[in-house]
Amino acid sequence: MRRALAVLSVVLLLSACGPPPPPAGTDADLVDGWPMLPAAALVAPVAPACFQLPAGGAAGDVSRWPDPVDCAEPHQVELVSVGQFTGAEADRPTPPASGGPGLKAAHAKCSVDANALLGADWRLGRLSLSVGLPSPLLWDAGARWYRCNLQTLEDLDRFTPVTRSGSLRGALRPGGDLLIGCVTVTQPAGGKSGEIDRIRPARCDQPHEAELAGLFEPPDGPYPPAPDTRRDVNLAGCRPVVARFAGVPDDANFRSRTGLITMPFDKAAWELGNRAVRCFVWPPKPVATSLKGAGTKALPITTA
Secondary structure (H helix, E strand, C coil): CHHHHHHHHHHHHHHHHCCCCCCCCCCCCCCCCCCCCCCCCCCCCCCCEEECCCCCCCHHHCCCCCCCECCCCEECEEEEEEEECCHHHHCCCCCCCCCCHHHHHHHHHHHHHHHHHHCCCHHHECEEEEEECCCHHHHHCCCCEEEEEEEEECCCCCCCECCEECCCCCCCCCCCCCECCEEEEECCCCCCCCCCCEEEECCCCCCECEEEEEEECCCCCCCCCCHHHHHHHHHHHHHHHHHHHHCCCCCCCHHHHCEEEEEECCHHHHHCCCCCEEEEEECCCCECCCCCCCHHHHCCCCCC
């Protein structure tokens, strides 16, 4: 009896491992000489294109991009261009890291493309430029592209994304509504002299406290770790920018004519190669006109 059970077990096991007989009228050949299906192809993003994100969404937070929409429709992100990592950067096992040459080169290329689209340096506008990388999963699968994403911002200091309709093409040409020009400046109650709470866009023909004069870019190098060092470098660099813009001498009387505000980008931007500092002319009293080329008559010496 035990032997019979053992034989039965072997028969059942082999039956489970072997293929069942083919149905009547078939030859059991499921391939029949057909070619294998090709591997799924990676589809790179296509620019230009616009994308609608959830309310308040930022391009840098997107893990999976939705389908593009017509740029005439409401959207939050405009894809300016798509680049490709090559050489040693493409051979990396993971996407390029911040501060490395690959990401710096990608950001520089994105800046060139964004400036060409906008009509001026994107840092002169209420805009955010980001480099979008493939996820580690896509990188493992062979994706080597990067996205150049532009977003419009509501303000200058809290980086709130806004929804817009229409492409950003030409948005920073003279008279463009996204150009940073005149701004209102509010200071915190009980704050120290020179301490600033908010900087908001304003019309130049309405009372305002300051106006963008231009950009200062410190020399390349490590990010200065000490806040006092960064402040001193930025103030010294912005002073001639403001003097040229307002048409006043950059001499010993400069501080008796006007103050200035420096608004640098952060350490993460510095590591991408964007070391720019926005420089604002900040007169002693609010004005209701632009101070561009206003000269010493508009900014007289007011203190000894």
